[in-house]
Amino acid sequence: MKPFQKIKSIATPLDKVNVDTDQIVPKQFLKLIQRTGFGQFLFYDWRFEREGTPIKNFILNDPKYANSKILLARDNFGCGSSREHAVWALDDYGFKVLVSTSFADIFYNNCFKNGILPIQVSVDVLQKLFSTKSEIEVDLEEQTIKADNISVSFHIEPHWKKILLEGLDDIALTLQHEAEIVKYERSHKI
Amino acid sequence: MNITEKILARASGKSKVSPGDVVFVNVDKVMIHDVSGPGVIAVFEKLKKKGMKIEKLWNPDKVWVAEDHFVPAADKISAQNIVSLTNFTKQFGIKKHFKYGMGQYGICHTLSHEEAMVLPGEVYVGGDSHTNTTGALGAFAAGLGHTDVAYVLLNGKIWFKVPETLLFKLNGKLPDHIMAKDLILKIIGDIGNDGAAYKTMEFGGTGISEMSVEGRLTLTNMTTEAGAKSGIVEPDQKLRDYLAARGATKYDEVHGDADAQYEKIYEYEGSEIEPTVAKPFSPENISVARDLSSIELDKAYIGSCTGAKLEDLQAAAKILKGRTVKIRTEVLPAAISIFRKAMDEGLLKIFLDAGVVVGPPTCGACCGAHMGVLAKDEICISTTNRNFPGRMGHVESQTYLASPLVAAASAITGKITDPRDLK
Numbered sequence: 200m201k202p203f204q205k206i207k208s209i210a211t212p213l214d215k216v217n218v219d220t221d222q223i224v225p226k227q228f229l230k231l232i233q234r235t236g237f238g239q240f241l242f243y244d245w246r247f248e249r250e251g252t253p254i255k256n257f258i259l260n261d262p263k264y265a266n267s268k269i270l271l272a273r274d275n276f277g278c279g280s281s282r283e284h285a286v287w288a289l290d291d292y293g294f295k296v297l298v299s300t301s302f303a304d305i306f307y308n309n310c311f312k313n314g315i316l317p318i319q320v321s322v323d324v325l326q327k328l329f330s331t332k333s334e335i336e337v338d339l340e341e342q343t344i345k346a347d348n349i350s351v352s353f354h355i356e357p358h359w360k361k362i363l364l365e366g367l368d369d370i371a372l373t374l375q376h377e378a379e380i381v382k383y384e385r386s387h388k389i
Numbered sequence: 390m391n392i393t394e395k396i397l398a399r400a401s402g403k404s405k406v407s408p409g410d411v412v413f414v415n416v417d418k419v420m421i422h423d424v425s426g427p428g429v430i431a432v433f434e435k436l437k438k439k440g441m442k443i444e445k446l447w448n449p450d451k452v453w454v455a456e457d458h459f460v461p462a463a464d465k466i467s468a469q470n471i472v473s474l475t476n477f478t479k480q481f482g483i484k485k486h487f488k489y490g491m492g493q494y495g496i497c498h499t500l501s502h503e504e505a506m507v508l509p510g511e512v513y514v515g516g517d518s519h520t521n522t523t524g525a526l527g528a529f530a531a532g533l534g535h536t537d538v539a540y541v542l543l544n545g546k547i548w549f550k551v552p553e554t555l556l557f558k559l560n561g562k563l564p565d566h567i568m569a570k571d572l573i574l575k576i577i578g579d580i581g582n583d584g585a586a587y588k589t590m591e592f593g594g595t596g597i598s599e600m601s602v603e604g605r606l607t608l609t610n611m612t613t614e615a616g617a618k619s620g621i622v623e624p625d626q627k628l629r630d631y632l633a634a635r636g637a638t639k640y641d642e643v644h645g646d647a648d649a650q651y652e653k654i655y656e657y658e659g660s661e662i663e664p665t666v667a668k669p670f671s672p673e674n675i676s677v678a679r680d681l682s683s684i685e686l687d688k689a690y691i692g693s694c695t696g697a698k699l700e701d702l703q704a705a706a707k708i709l710k711g712r713t714v715k716i717r718t719e720v721l722p723a724a725i726s727i728f729r730k731a732m733d734e735g736l737l738k739i740f741l742d743a744g745v746v747v748g749p750p751t752c753g754a755c756c757g758a759h760m761g762v763l764a765k766d767e768i769c770i771s772t773t774n775r776n777f778p779g780r781m782g783h784v785e786s787q788t789y790l791a792s793p794l795v796a797a798a799s800a801i802t803g804k805i806t807d808p809r810d811l812k
Contacts, residue, residue, distance in 0.1 A: 217582055217671050219777040226758045229424050230459060230466040233431060244784040275583045278616065279777055280756070281518035283428055283535040301583045304618055305518055309534035358411070 200314045203363040206296050207336045208268035212329045213258055218272050219279030220306060224288045237284055238291030269296040269335055271328055276317075277306025286313045296337045298344070300325055311359050314366070318344065318353045339363060391554050391649035392623055393589045396529040399643065400512045408553040408652070417511035417528075419541050422455040422497045423467070425516025426474045428535035429542065436539075446481045447545035453485035453506055454478050455497035458752040460489040463759035495724025495750040498522040498694035501530075502606060503726045505632050508640035509624040514541055519694055519774065521612045525605040526632070527624035527642060532613070552618045553652040554589040555580075559596025561659035566808050568704060569604035570696065570772065570792035572657065573611040574665040578675030579655070586616035588652065596659040597622060602631040603700045610695045611774050614672040664807045666770075667790040670778045678795050681805040688769040689714070689800035690781070691793055692721035692748075693755040696772020699727050701793040706736040708797035708808060709743040715803035719761055721748040745800070757781045763788075770799045 228240040245257050253260040270289070276299040277285065286309040289297070297310065297317045310317045316339060320328070324344075328335060333347035339360060342352050361367065390398060390405065398406040400414035421429055433443050446452060454474060459467035471489070478486040485506070487494040493504065497515065500506060501523040507513040509527035514520065520532035533547070541547050557576060563569070577584070590612040597605065605622045612620030622628075624642045632638070664678040691697060691705050702722060720740050722728040728750065731737050740747050753760030755773040763769055763782030769789070771781065776788035789805060798806040 217777065219775070219780075221756070221777060221780060225779070226756050229758075230427075230464070230470055244779055275616070278582060279518065279775060281516065281520075281532045281534055282424065286534070301586060301616075303583070303616055304587050305532050305534055308537065312534060312536035 200366040202366040203295075203314060203316060203339050205336065205338050205340070206268050207334050208266070209264060210269035210271050210298070210328060210331075210335045211258055211264040211267040211294075213270060213272045214329070216273040217275045217278055220277060220282050220285035221279055223277070223285035224282060229282060229284060235287070236291060237288035238293070241288040241292045266293070268293055269298065269337065270294045271325065272297070272299045273325070274300050276302050278303040281305040281309075283309045283312070286310055286315060290315055298325065298328060311362055314363065316355075316363055318355070320344070320351070320353060324349065324351055391591065391645040391651065392527070392643055393529055393554055393591065393619065393621055394551060395643045395645065396510060396512060397549060397551050399510070400529070406551045408551050410551045411548055412551060413546050413548045414512050416514055416541050416545055416547055417451065418507050418513045419452050419538065420455065420497055420501065420506070420513070420515035420517070420520070421452070421538060422457050422517060423460065423470055423474055424458045425535055425538060426454060426477060427470045429516065429539045430473060430477055432535050432539040443543070446483075446542050449482040450484065451545070452481075452483045452542065453487070453500075454483055455487050455500055456489045456494060457496045457750070458756065459758060460494075460751055461749065461760075463753065493725050495722075495727070496694045496752055498610065499698065499723035499727070499750070502526060502602070502631075503635065503724050505635040505637035508632070508637055509628065510641045510643040514538065514547060518613050519610055521617060521620045522606055522610040522694055524612075524619050524621040525602065525609040527622065527628060529619055529621065530609075531619045549618075550587070552587055552589045554591050555585055556591045556593060556651040556654045558594035558654060558656045559592065559600070559659055560594050560656060561596050562599040563596060563659045563662060566664060566794060567659075567662050568792040568794055569600060569607035570611075571662050571665040573608045574667050574672065574675050574790065575657070575662055576655070577611065577615045577667070577672050578665070580615055582614065582671055582673045583616040585612060587618050590615065590617045590620045591651070592620070592622050594656075596657070598625060598627075601700060602628055603698045606698065607695060611672070614774055664792065664795050664809075666795060666805060667776055669776050669787040669789065672774070672776060672790060678791065678805055678807040679810070681789070682807070682810070684768065684789065684805045686716050686770050686789075686799055686803055686805065687767040688716055688763065689718040689796050690754060690761070690769055690771040690773065691796055692719065692723070693752065693771075693773040694723055695774040696793050696796070697721055697723040697727070697750075699730050701772060702727065702731050702736050703734070704793040705797040706739045708794060708801065708811065709745065710739045712743055712801050714744045714800040716800055718743075718745045718800040719748055719754070720745050721754070722750055724750050754781060770796050770805060772796050
C-alpha cells in the first residue's frame with residue numbers, strides 16, 4: 200500500500216444520511232470475486248438507469264466532481280452489511296478521504312485496510328465543508344482540514360494514522376508490526 | 390468488569406481491561422459465508438501475488454463455513470462462487486462446511502446457535518455484520534471485513550478496542566402479543582441507527598430472564614442496526630438447557646462482576662412495549678403498528694436470521710391458522726433443522742393451508758439479491774432486520790420491519806395490522 204499523501208481536491212457533497220454499503224455497492228455485484236475494478240459499480244443504482252445510462256441529477260455524474268478525491272456525506276455513512284467491496288469500490292473510483300459526522304464501525308475499520316482515510320467531524324464543520332466553493336486540503340500528518348471558509352484539526356487513533364502514513368495496511372506487514380502497534384498504542388493513549 | 394470486558398480480558402491474557410484499551414485477543418471461532426468467503430479468497434490472492442506464502446490456516450477446526458446469501462445458486466456466477474468456496478474448504482481442511490442440499494444448512498447466524506457452533510465465554514468473529522447475533526449465547530461476537538477475517542484465518546488473533554457497554558434492562562415479561570422484535574425496534578428508535586456505535590449492547594433484567602434464547606437472539610441480531618460492535622446476554626439455565634439440547638455441555642461461562650460498570654443503563658417496562666414497526670428507510674424510523682393501519686401492502690416476508698427461527702414460525706402460524714392470506718406471503722425457515730421442526734409440529738401445513746409459499750433457507754430476499762425480490766414501488770412487511778433503500782429489491786421499493794406476529798396479521802388483512810386487532 201502506498202503511504203498516504205496530503206490530499207487537495209474538490210469534495211463531492213453527497214447530501215444523504217445512513218448511506219449503507221448496499222447503496223455503495225449494490226448486492227448484485229457481490230458475486231464478483233476479483234478485488235479490483237469495483238469503482239464502476241460505486242453507487243450503481245443511484246448512478247445509472249437500468250440500461251446503464253447515467254442519471255443526470257446524481258452528484259457523481261456531475262462533471263465538476265469527476266476528479267474528486269474527497270467524499271462528504273451525512274450521519275452514519277457505511278452502515279449495513281460488512282461487505283468490504285464498499286471500500287474497494289470507493290478506493291477504485293478514486294476517493295481517498297471520506298468526511299462524515301459518523302461512520303459505521305466495520306466500514307470504518309475496512310477503510311484503513313485499504314488506504315482510505317475516514318474523518319469524523321462535527322455537524323457544524325461538515326456543514327461548512329458542504330458549503331465551501333474551494334478545494335479542500337486534508338493533511339493527515341498535521342491532522343488538519345482546510346478550505347476557504349474553514350481550518351480545523353481532526354482526531355484519528357494513533358495506530359491508524361501510522362498505518363496510513365507508512366502504508367502498513369498489508370496483513371503481512373501488520374503481522375510483523377503487531378508488537379510495535381500495541382506498544383505504540385499504549386504510549387499514545389488518548 | 391462486565392461480561393464483555395471479562396471475555397476480552399481472558400482472551401487477551403490480562404487480569405483486567407477497561408473500555409478504550411486495545412487488546413489482541415485469541416479468537417475461538419471464525420465464520421465465512423458465500424459472500425465474505427470469496428472476499429477472503431480475493432484478499433489471499435492479492436497477498437500471494439505480493440509473494441506471501443499461504444499454505445495453511447491457523448486452525449481449520451475453528452473455522453466454519455455457511456452457504457446462505459446466494460443459495461440456491463442465483464445465477465452462474467454465484468454457482469461458481471460456491472465451487473470456489475468448496476475448493477477453499479477442501480484445500481485448507483475445513484471440516485464444518487454446511488452445504489446447501491446436503492442435510493443441515495442455513496443462514497450463518499442461525500447455524501451458530503442451532504448447531505452450537507459458538508459457546509459461552511468465547512470470542513467469535515465472522516465475515517458478516519450480523520455476527521453480533523451470537524452474543525445471545527454469552528459470547529463476544531462481532532463482524533469483520535474481509536481483510537480482517539483473512540488476518541484471523543492466518544493468525545487466530547485480532548485486535549479490538551474494548552467497547553463501552555450500554556445495559557438495556559427489561560423489567561417484567563413481554564405480553565403475549567409482543568415479541569423481542571418489538572422491543573429491539575423500540576430501543577433502536579430510542580437510541581438511533583448509530584446510538585451504540587462501537588459499543589456493546591447488553592440485555593438483562595427480569596424480562597430477559599423470562600425471555601427464550603431465540604427471543605434474545607432477535608435482540609442481539611439487531612444490535613447491528615444501532616451500530617453496535619456486539620450484543621450480549623449473560624448465560625443462565627435457559628441457555629444451558631438450549632445448548633444441552635444441541636449437544637453442547639462443556640464450556641467455560643463468563644459472568645459480569647457484581648460491581649460491573651456500564652456507560653449507561655436504559656430501563657424498559659415489558660408491559661409498556663407496543664407492537665412496533667420500522668418504516669422505510671431506516672430501522673430507527675419507528676411507529677406503533679396501529680398508527681400505520683392505512684398502509685397497503687404487496688407482500689409479507691417471514692424469513693432471515695432475525696425472524697425465521699422456530700418461535701418466529703410458531704408465532705406466525707398462531708395467526709395464520711385457519712385464515713387465508715390476502716397478499717403474497719413467503720415463509721423461509723432460517724435453517725433446515727428449523728424447517729424440520731416446523732414440519733414435525735404441523736406448521737408447514739398451516740402455512741400452505743393459508744396460501745403461503747414455503748421456501749428453503751436463504752438470505753436471498755432479505756438482502757434483495759434473489760428468490761423473491763421487490764419491484765419498483767412495491768411495499769413489503771418483513772421480519773428481517775434492514776430497510777434501507779432497495780434492501781429487498783428495487784431501490785424504490787419499501788420495506789416495513791416488524792415481528793412475525795405483526796407480519797402474519799398484516800398478511801391476513803393486506804394492511805399493517807396489530808395482531809390484537811385481527812378479527
